[in-house]
Amino acid sequence: MLIESVSGMVKKRETLVHALKDYPNSKDVLIVGGFVRRIIDNNFANYIDWLEEAMRILDKKSMANFFTILWNSCNHRNNLMFSGKEKAAWVIWERAKSISKDFCFHNKMNKPILPPQMVEKWEKPPIDKVKVNFDAAISNDKIGFSLLARDDKGIIVGESGFRVEKAHAEWPKLHCQYYFQK
Template identity: 45%
Template sequence: DFSRDCPKCGASVETLVHALKDRQTARTILTLGGLDGRLLNKDYPYCIDWIEDVICFLDKKVVADFITTLSDSWNNRNNYVFRGKEEEARVIWDRAKSLCQDFRIHNLINKPVVPMTPTLKKWEKPLCRTVKINFDVTVFNNKTCFGVIVCDSNGFVLGGGGDFKEEDMTVEWAELYAFEEGLKIAPSLNIANAIFETNCSIKWANRSCNKVVDFMCKYAIINNCNLVFGMDYPREIHDF
């Protein structure tokens, strides 16, 4: 039968908090690391409660060192359980300290694999005499909901609104629907110059990539007609 007692000190029912904090070797490692006695002497029913208190007490850089120390302490415990070998607390602490230092040096002299590009996460005022129309959409429970807000160059709200459809759309079509509703608001507020802003990704195509639709615009104007077709499209399209 598998025993749940602590293999080192014989404590009944070894818990995670006991293995990482209360076991003598683990406690010595944490003490060498300078962990505050209040975080070592207090009893915790669950390990997550103890770690939460530690994270709230320490700053971000020290928390990273703390997690590294816990990892080395846990590996040392496993070596004792499965191999019958356990290193001294000072050796474990020196290894954890060296590893943390190596990580710091690596982070200072090497570029991150995924570079962090700072992004501006606040609303930006449009140019003078220009209105900004922000719109967004949400698809939930077979409903498509949109929201629109209109602000001038001073940040004052000129109008806005929201609505929903009893229809389940893809994200792309839903964003297009919200954009369409934003376009309807512009003339109702007599807006001459507007900037539309959303978090949807939009790909702009230059004129050479859009020759067919450019032709259809001119075709409709020259012939003064509404151009709607299916398979029976105008023969001129073949020229493109």
């Protein structure tokens, strides 16, 4: 739940992610479906953040099944709100399973849709040494590159360049070698 303070009054605002995750029946459906606890138990403020995390964990087929589960949970929640009809979590799960013939979740052999976010920490070079990072990109016959150098004290000396010309995959390496030979 998002809690907002409006002119001294506290107002709770439920987002779709909270409606699906915090609603006991929806949470039970996700648990019955064998979802990774990381998808269920994380606290996300936005629905898109929740889906993005799921895409970093699940493969393409599993993500399609996940959307089927979410659709069935939303549909069930609407039926409960407007008709007063509530079904057990396993009934919703079986309904979603019947929609997809080969329903399986999270095959670790398949790659997730989005790659996991890698956090790389800069490590200091030895004293009196310089660490150089070079990055290059090619897009639409253009080459963009940047060169960043730091010494052991963290002082940054940087250079970047941009060229518009016919680009080949090997050219950024050649540009890098050229700048290091200067």
